[in-house]
Amino acid sequence: MFSGVFYALLAGFLGAVASSSAKLSLGSDYLKGVCENGLKSWASDERHFRQADDTTVCDWLHIPLRLLCGGLLFTCNAVMWTCFAKALRYSSSSARATVTTTASNFISSAFLGKLIFGEAHVMLWWVGISLTLSGLLVLHTAAPHAGERAVVKKEH
Numbered sequence: 447m448f449s450g451v452f453y454a455l456l457a458g459f460l461g462a463v464a465s466s467s468a469k470l471s472l473g474s475d476y477l478k479g480v481c482e483n484g485l486k487s488w489a490s491d492e493r494h495f496r497q498a499d500d501t502t503v504c505d506w507l508h509i510p511l512r513l514l515c516g517g518l519l520f521t522c523n524a525v526m527w528t529c530f531a532k533a534l535r536y537s538s539s540s541a542r543a544t545v546t547t548t549a550s551n552f553i554s555s556a557f558l559g560k561l562i563f564g565e566a567h568v569m570l571w572w573v574g575i576s577l578t579l580s581g582l583l584v585l586h587t588a589a590p591h592a593g594e595r596a597v598v599k600k601e602h
Contacts, residue, residue: 450537451546451586453529458550460526464519466558471515476563478508542585549575549582 470477481504530547537543552575559565 448532448536450533450535450543453533453536454543454546455550457526457529457533458547458552459554460522460529461547461551462554462558464522464526465555466562467515467519467522469563471512471519475508477511477515478504481507481511545578545582545585549578552578 485503530543533543533547534540537546556567556571556575559567
């Protein structure tokens with residue numbers, strides 16, 4: 447069985463994937479632009495398509511891609527909530543599970559935003575995430591209080 451930290455990290459990552467999927471499915475014509483650029487580069491290598499055919503394919507292809515991203519949004523959200531519930535069950539405190547999930551979501555969102563959308567973050571964002579990770583480190587390395595240890599012993 448996995449620990450609560452694993453489920454919390456996974457829930458944060460799935461939340462970031464879900465938000466990226468929402469941005470792709472509901473955002474501006476990003477998918478259509480990716481389609482057009484991909485077909486242009488593929489057509490220049492393979493010489494299969496004429497320039498006029500490239501845009502007509504992408505005029506309809508971005509719609510199923512958006513629907514696919516919408517389905518991924520709902521799937522990732524469902525699995526994320528399942529993982530978060532397991533993280534709450536297997537963690538020693540709900541604060542640990544919540545902060546770990548939030549930090550994982552922030553970091554995963556930053557990497558996915560850079561990878562998919564080419565986003566960059568300002569220095570203040572990096573300072574904030576560093577403070578969050580420092581707090582997470584303190585939270586995970588701190589020993590439980592005497593009252594919490596007594597409750598844990600009674601449960602076992």
